[in-house]
Amino acid sequence: MYVCLRLLKDGFFKGCRPIFGVDGCHLKGAYPGQILVAVSKDGNNNIYLIAWATCEVVNRETWVWFLESLMHSLGSADWSCFTFMSDKHKGLVEALAQVVPNAETRFCVRHIWLEYEILMQQIKELDEEAYDYLNNIPTQHWCRHAFSDNCRSNMLLNNMCETFNAVIRDARDKLILTQMEWMKRYMMRRNNEKWEDSKEITSNLTPYVHKLFQRMSYVSKNCIVQAAKDDTYEVQLKDDQVLVDLGNGTCSSNHWQLTGIPCVHAFACIMDQ
Known part of the structure; x- marks a missing residue:
């Protein structure tokens, strides 16, 4: 089941940076599966959920389905102006290359960062396979100096997805329809709070x-x-x-x-x- 509310889509185009964090987290309880999410950052640098989905397993096929659904919801033909941040979830890198090959991709630096120059040689001596893995990750995916300025964000971590996964902890052990209703009401409440807060802004700056x-x-x-x-x-x-x-x-x-x-x-x- 995939959900992208129209107002969330409109809000993304009107007030968010063109960057997506995509991630998945496990459901709990008697109904195993995964929740996939696409989140962004609004003008006040707060987490902004765009779309989510529940699936039985996470692999290349389910990520392709989720990304194609997202692309269809947003109705954008040119994905080269968007940036996708991920932690290289199973099958996600391949799905991004298939569905949005022209988009910029970033990898959460926390999952690949080391004190690079000092430790790379030591790693090579200990484990050549680990050295090759790190050495073959292009810097444009994880290093600020190599980022393009398409999304105008220097974000290095996929914290917005990790944070959101923690927020929806209470929904992850519920029946599927109850879970979806919880997510909808959560977004209604959160966006209403943002709307009320925005009324107090008196300048052009958030x-x-x-x-x-x-x-x-x-x-x-x-x-x-x-x-x-x-x-x-x-x-x-x-x-x-x-x-x-x-x-x-x-x-x-x-x-x-x-x-x-x-x-x-x-x-x-x-x-x-």
């Missing part, structure tokens, strides 16, 4: 973004800003110096984008000026 800019503003006080022309600025922070183009959202360094931490600091510094 509370999360406001706090983020406050922290960045403190760091950006050490930046030296020199206006160049129109929306371009030369920004120096300690030994780093870049040219920031606010109009195009770029920095002169190949490793800096306005979604990355250094350039966001530079952006905050320019705004303070």
Whole structure:
């Protein structure tokens, strides 16, 4: 059984970043199976559930079914602008390659991270197979410097799925229809709380973004800003110096984008000026 409520879909397109966390968790009690979820982040950096499904087993076929159902619900023909974050659940990587081959994919870094340069050689000496496994994971899936800026998120972990799986613990041992009704009511309650909270926002910035800019503003006080022309600025922070183009959202360094931490600091510094 697959569920994607129309209002959740509309809310995703109107106020969420184009990134999906996809994951599955076990059902408990007398009715074994799995709940598959697709979640995103809203403008206040809160978890936003888009779709969920209950299935008997998790494998490539069920993930293909879930992703195809999600694609059909969202009605998007161009998936290259979306990013999928996962922890490489069984069959999921293959399903993503089959259903959304043009989408950007990320792997939760917690599942593959090591103190890379220091330990890789030690791993190779201990277990060549483990070394090859880690060495063959392309950095664009798990390392910030290699991410594209499509989804404008530097997220490295699939915590939003893990958190949501913990939230729905009370639903995971119920009968299927009772479970689905619980999920629907939970989403109604959560989205109503967000709606009421949004009425108290008096600026163009959400509370999360406001706090983020406050922290960045403190760091950006050490930046030296020199206006160049129109929306371009030369920004120096300690030994780093870049040219920031606010109009195009770029920095002169190949490793800096306005979604990355250094350039966001530079952006905050320019705004303070």
